[in-house]
Amino acid sequence: MLELIGSIPLFGGFLTAALALIVVLLVIIFIHEYGHYIVGRWCGIHAEVFSMGFGPVLASRIDKRGTKWQISAIPFGGYVRFLGDADASSRNDQSVIDAMDAETRSRSFHGAKLYKKALTVSAGPVANFILSSLIFAGVILAAGIVTERPIIGALKPLPTATIGLKPQDVITKINDVTVATYDDLLNYARNVETIAPQQVYTVERDGNVITTTGPFPLLPLVNSVQPQSAAMEAGLQVGDLILSIDGQKLISFSQLQDVVFASKGRELALEIWRDGEVSTVKLAAKLVDLPDGNGGFTQRTLIGISGGLFYEPETRGVGLLEAAKLGVTQTGDIITGSLNGLYHMVKGAISTCNMQGFVGIAESSRDAASQGIEQFIWFIAVLSTAIGMLNLFPIPVLDGGHLVFFGYEAISGKPPSEKALNLMMSAGLFLIISLMVFALVNDFIC
Numbered sequence: 001m002l003e004l005i006g007s008i009p010l011f012g013g014f015l016t017a018a019l020a021l022i023v024v025l026l027v028i029i030f031i032h033e034y035g036h037y038i039v040g041r042w043c044g045i046h047a048e049v050f051s052m053g054f055g056p057v058l059a060s061r062i063d064k065r066g067t068k069w070q071i072s073a074i075p076f077g078g079y080v081r082f083l084g085d086a087d088a089s090s091r092n093d094q095s096v097i098d099a100m101d102a103e104t105r106s107r108s109f110h111g112a113k114l115y116k117k118a119l120t121v122s123a124g125p126v127a128n129f130i131l132s133s134l135i136f137a138g139v140i141l142a143a144g145i146v147t148e149r150p151i152i153g154a155l156k157p158l159p160t161a162t163i164g165l166k167p168q169d170v171i172t173k174i175n176d177v178t179v180a181t182y183d184d185l186l187n188y189a190r191n192v193e194t195i196a197p198q199q200v201y202t203v204e205r206d207g208n209v210i211t212t213t214g215p216f217p218l219l220p221l222v223n224s225v226q227p228q229s230a231a232m233e234a235g236l237q238v239g240d241l242i243l244s245i246d247g248q249k250l251i252s253f254s255q256l257q258d259v260v261f262a263s264k265g266r267e268l269a270l271e272i273w274r275d276g277e278v279s280t281v282k283l284a285a286k287l288v289d290l291p292d293g294n295g296g297f298t299q300r301t302l303i304g305i306s307g308g309l310f311y312e313p314e315t316r317g318v319g320l321l322e323a324a325k326l327g328v329t330q331t332g333d334i335i336t337g338s339l340n341g342l343y344h345m346v347k348g349a350i351s352t353c354n355m356q357g358f359v360g361i362a363e364s365s366r367d368a369a370s371q372g373i374e375q376f377i378w379f380i381a382v383l384s385t386a387i388g389m390l391n392l393f394p395i396p397v398l399d400g401g402h403l404v405f406f407g408y409e410a411i412s413g414k415p416p417s418e419k420a421l422n423l424m425m426s427a428g429l430f431l432i433i434s435l436m437v438f439a440l441v442n443d444f445i446c
Helices: 001-005 010-040 093-100 102-106 115-141 183-193 230-233 253-263 320-347 358-370 373-393 399-412 418-445
Strands: 046-061 069-080 152-155 172-173 199-204 209-215 218-223 239-244 268-276 277-284 285-292 297-302 305-309 310-312
Touching: 001 310, 010 046, 010 069, 010 358, 046 183, 115 373, 115 399, 172 183, 183 253, 218 230, 218 253, 218 285, 230 277, 230 285, 239 253, 253 268, 253 297, 253 305, 277 297, 285 320, 310 399, 358 373, 358 418, 399 418
Parallel strands: none
Antiparallel strands: 046 069, 152 310, 172 199, 199 209, 218 239, 218 305, 239 268, 268 277, 285 297
């Protein structure tokens, strides 16, 4: 499917973006709704309809439990309608519930005990978080993590033959500066005052300590490309080596950063080496809000790439427990980072352009798919986390709004009145639609 998506450049990439978005949403929505469905089933609540999409039904079947599984024409959403629900928003159909006998009512959503309803509603976002954590853990499990010591796993192809280093060399010094860990090496590359194209390396090789030469550690070498960035739009790819910018020869990634930061959005000409061929691309850096590491944000002018070492670092395998822990940590980091960004957006400290609508998400999906299956799956995990978090917001219509109603019922001993419930649900729906429209407008004007 990904190969098919990547091969369709129609309508300026619109069809590619739409297909990528549909694939992403189908996965995330199915997991979210299945969370509601399976926990509801475990709680003895009967699901009448499990729908992928809204609108006209394209295909359906009824399983042995009497649940109708259907695919509908509009793929941007889904729902589970439980027994007693009036519609996809889980508002109760009181006339239907009143007509039920006691046994049937106990199998309905609104006749279930309060804790069962809360578990069923919470299960959708939790399923999204579980999906994200499993994906992150799976990627980490497959790829491993970089060893603490700076060990060369493999040399990257570069337009130079003056590298005396070999795979499995353990770097211990660069120009007599001790680099005991991988972080030491990166700190050296980012902070060294004198940048020379050739560096003197002391390495451990086959039990011996030798001195040899090699390139500057952190090159203007594209290690990753950010979706919807200037670099992505210009066609930069992982593995590209940026030889010069506006005619200035480059040795290190920090030199590239200095020019980009000072450009203030003017057009830049980059000379690129790719697979033995040299070409020139032009792009203009964008102003981006970035976390400053202290809970706030700072604005930086970026083209949307990260720099790469001249070698692939050696990695070590991780066990299931460590991978699971790292996967959960990654999901938690995304949640806290997103909430922090939203807080600063509401404060006016950062631009509302950081909020994307369907078009922006579709373009990000396309860009992730263009970088390969691993990046695409990683993007699914990131978006799954965001959707799970969004659904927990205390807004009527969303899962978080239902949980607020259940909290009120637990405290007061009775649910909100039908009139108040309908009013709040309508207000919640209006708020959600307004936010969607606002985000969609952002996609076109930002």
